[in-house]
Amino acid sequence: MHRLGHVSGDRITVECPICKRYGSYRITDLAERFGYEITGPDLLSTLTASCRYRGTVGASADAAGSACNASLNAPKPASLEPPVPPERPFTLEVWDDRGRVEMRLAVIHPIDGALAAFEVVEGAYPRNEITLRQGIRVVRKRERPDPLMGR
Template sequence: MGSLRDVLPGRVYVDCSSCKRSGRYSVASLRERFGPDVSTLDILRILTASCRYQRPPGSPPARKYEHLCLAAITLPPPARPTTPVPPGVPFTIEVWKETGGCVEAQLAVIYPIAMARAAFETACELWPKHEVTLRDRCRIVARRERPEPPASAESAAAPPP
């Protein structure tokens, strides 16, 4: 767990199922009381210090039928980074197995069609023996077929019967 400085503004919930205690605290008030550099684990220990089942740090483990403090701290959810996504549907470039049958690798998911076509041409150069497709969801926009295997020298040299 990190420090209180890393927690986003909101409510912090502390619940103990052993003694049925619960509490709600704002992050701002906890920062004022304890400072921004205190760890969230220390906050949990401080706020549950009066629990009769709380064990001091370094104490021996609880015995089989001895109660334990089961306090848990619930922090505000972290902010999800908003990645800018261009409008429209992405294009997918796939390389198929050399023998055919299934996709070996999905190389890229690209938004503008011009960049997708350029990446498709590059993939065709890098995988000359494979089938390469450029897709818009399930619709194939461009496809480079797998080249036919060259006729073997033995079958060309053998005289017809």
């Protein structure tokens, strides 16, 4: 966390394994007290000011072997990646005239969307072999049209 205003989510936590300190704070409450521009290290120092093991946060151990190890934990940013379904995805491929995959057009879930995409691709690539596979299993296949059939 660089600044409080950069944190996604609504809470941050402070914890120290040495003194067993733990606190959960609302970001809006912290922003009212310190402003959104406060840096992570400054916020941590302020919130752990009463720690008996604290010299400076992260400092080396004292003569008794104790030092403040408090950490500021912000929630992980939200992932923009879609969740991966538990089963294998369906792959839509167009093949060249030598029997090799020319293009992998899509990796799709669920089967309904994959079948609909297969029908659209059939119209878009009328001269190619097209497969819809799940792993090595071929779900649908359109063979390459015979060029002599059109004559």
